[in-house]
Amino acid sequence: MRYRLSQHARQELERRGISLTQLESVLNHPQQVVPDRKGRTVYQSQFDPGDGKMVLLRVIVVRNAGDVLVVTAYRTTRISKYWRES
Template identity: 45%
Template sequence: MSFKFSRHVEDEIKRRKIPANFVDAVLQNPHQIVEEYGNKKAYQSKVDFGEGKVYLLRVIVADNVNPATVVTVYRTSKIKKYWREL
């Protein structure tokens, strides 16, 4: 699936110092895809950013449009809040 990045996402990737290749990896092979509000989905994976601590990298995607649009991206330490046990 191809993804379009909004300008906001490009700014947030830089501001939050999230490597673009990490975002691409989550989009291509997420550990989970979770339904979110407003017809959006969170593509998410547990990632070590090289600091010795694992974070949840969440890429929020509106996939009801073509191409699917990445609307925001962030990392969080609150893995239990967002992770869905299957």
């Protein structure tokens, strides 16, 4: 998927230690895509960062006429709060 990073997203990726590889993995192969407030879309996937504890990587985007702008991204261990069961 082609995307652009907002300045805020760039800063947060660096601050939170999220690599572009991880970001692109979620954008290209999300386990879930869920609507969010203000017309945003959340791409999210669970993964084990290597310490045996599952985390959820959430990537919040705004789609506008084929353009995808990454607003922010973050990891959370509160998977049950955000995960949508089918």
